[in-house]
Amino acid sequence: MFFRLCRDIFNVSASRRLTQKHRSIMEDGAQTQPLFSFGVIADIQYADIDDGYNYSQTSKRYYRSSLQLLGRARESWSEAAVKPDFVLQLGDIVDGFNKRHGASQRALDTVLREFGSSPELEVHHVWGNHEFYNFSRSSLLLSKLNTRPLSGDPAAACCSDIYAYHFSPVPGFRFVVLDAYDVSVLGREKDSEEYKRAMSLILQHNDNEDLNCPPAYGKQRFTMFNGGFSTKQLDWLQSVLTSADDKRERVTLISHLPVHPFSADAMCLAWNFDELLAVIRSHSCVVCFMAGHDHDGGYCRDEDTGVHHLTMEGVIETPPNSDAHAMVSVYKDRMVLKGSGRVEDRVFPFPQ
Numbered sequence: 001m002f003f004r005l006c007r008d009i010f011n012v013s014a015s016r017r018l019t020q021k022h023r024s025i026m027e028d029g030a031q032t033q034p035l036f037s038f039g040v041i042a043d044i045q046y047a048d049i050d051d052g053y054n055y056s057q058t059s060k061r062y063y064r065s066s067l068q069l070l071g072r073a074r075e076s077w078s079e080a081a082v083k084p085d086f087v088l089q090l091g092d093i094v095d096g097f098n099k100r101h102g103a104s105q106r107a108l109d110t111v112l113r114e115f116g117s118s119p120e121l122e123v124h125h126v127w128g129n130h131e132f133y134n135f136s137r138s139s140l141l142l143s144k145l146n147t148r149p150l151s152g153d154p155a156a157a158c159c160s161d162i163y164a165y166h167f168s169p170v171p172g173f174r175f176v177v178l179d180a181y182d183v184s185v186l187g188r189e190k191d192s193e194e195y196k197r198a199m200s201l202i203l204q205h206n207d208n209e210d211l212n213c214p215p216a217y218g219k220q221r222f223t224m225f226n227g228g229f230s231t232k233q234l235d236w237l238q239s240v241l242t243s244a245d246d247k248r249e250r251v252t253l254i255s256h257l258p259v260h261p262f263s264a265d266a267m268c269l270a271w272n273f274d275e276l277l278a279v280i281r282s283h284s285c286v287v288c289f290m291a292g293h294d295h296d297g298g299y300c301r302d303e304d305t306g307v308h309h310l311t312m313e314g315v316i317e318t319p320p321n322s323d324a325h326a327m328v329s330v331y332k333d334r335m336v337l338k339g340s341g342r343v344e345d346r347v348f349p350f351p352q
């Protein structure tokens with residue numbers, strides 16, 4: 001609640017080649033047209049089941065209509081005057097209930113078909129907790145939800161078992177997809193070292209019988225539905241950002257779990273959000289952090305770094321007569337987010 005209050009107060013193939021459009025805009029410095037643009041959508045959580053509620057029965061979940069909302073997002077991206085170069089899907093593409101109904105693959109195919117009916121649309125997928133309710137980590141790595149190959153560079157991936165990679169759609173700009181469940185009990189075999197380490201971390205902070213039930217104030221994030229970033233991934237991110245600093249690139253980080261306490265409910269943060277924030281703080285290139293998971297959405301601009309932390313509103317808790325997607329236009333000195341439905345319009349000036 002405290003965090004929500006603070007947050008409200010603070011609420012103040014994509015072509016890797018430089019296209020003729022991008023080049024002429026960069027050369028004449030005109031800012032009327034964006035350098036490039038991209039779409040954003042989060043927490044679609046599609047399932048072919050009747051509407052329901054979240055765990056605390058406070059928010060309705062529209063499992064079937066999430067597909068129609070995705071369809072409208074795709075239409076708005078494909079009808080835009082300047083078409084997005086790519087789309088960021090911020091995780092939880094299908095709901096965990098699919099598993100129970102033996103419908104995981106069918107639901108995924110259905111959603112991907114809805115994304116894919118516009119063939120030129122390049123989608124970068126992030127993995128959320130609901131991906132792991134439906135699929136093992138190894139099967140996700142073999143699935144269409146592994147979009148590492150879109151980077152076009154095998155060296156752009158963190159490592160084989162961590163789903164993190166970076167790509168540069170246009171010179172001067174870079175996006176880093178992060179794996180917020182790299183340290184988690186989700187997606188890890190019960191007898192693996194990774195599972196045991198993650199479980200022991202939860203148990204250090206959470207003494208509830210049900211480990212999905214959040215512990216006391218300040219530790220709410222230590223539940224089984226969250227996770228964190230390993231030292232290996234943080235070291236890799238350091239090296240990606242050091243190189244981006246050297247090249248004076250503008251970097252956007254993408255993760256299912258948010259990392260800024262003023263951008264989301266405390267229950268939704270990555271376990272070691274503070275370590276990720278420390279990495280951001282030690283570099284000048286990061287301009288924005290985009291996440292999903294908290295279906296109410298959120299935003300803050302970090303006071304120290306000027307980095308914008310956006311948590312996108314979740315499609316799953318958006319009524320059928322509304323929408324939850326965005327189009328972001330990127331200029332030399334800022335990004336302009338045009339929200340649809342319950343996603344607010346925002347301008348993200350880049351830190352100097």
Ligand SMILES: Nc1ncnc2c1ncn2[C@@H]1O[C@H](COP(=O)(O)OP(=O)(O)O)[C@@H](O)[C@H]1O
Nearest residue numbers: 054055056092096129130210212213214225293
């Ligand atoms: N407060 C809670 N106490 C116990 N279990 C919970 C609680 N909140 C969520 N869960 C369980 O954790 C899992 C993930 O919750 P869910 O709300 O579906 O996640 P998401 O916000 O990612 O959609 C579900 O199995 C849900 O029943």
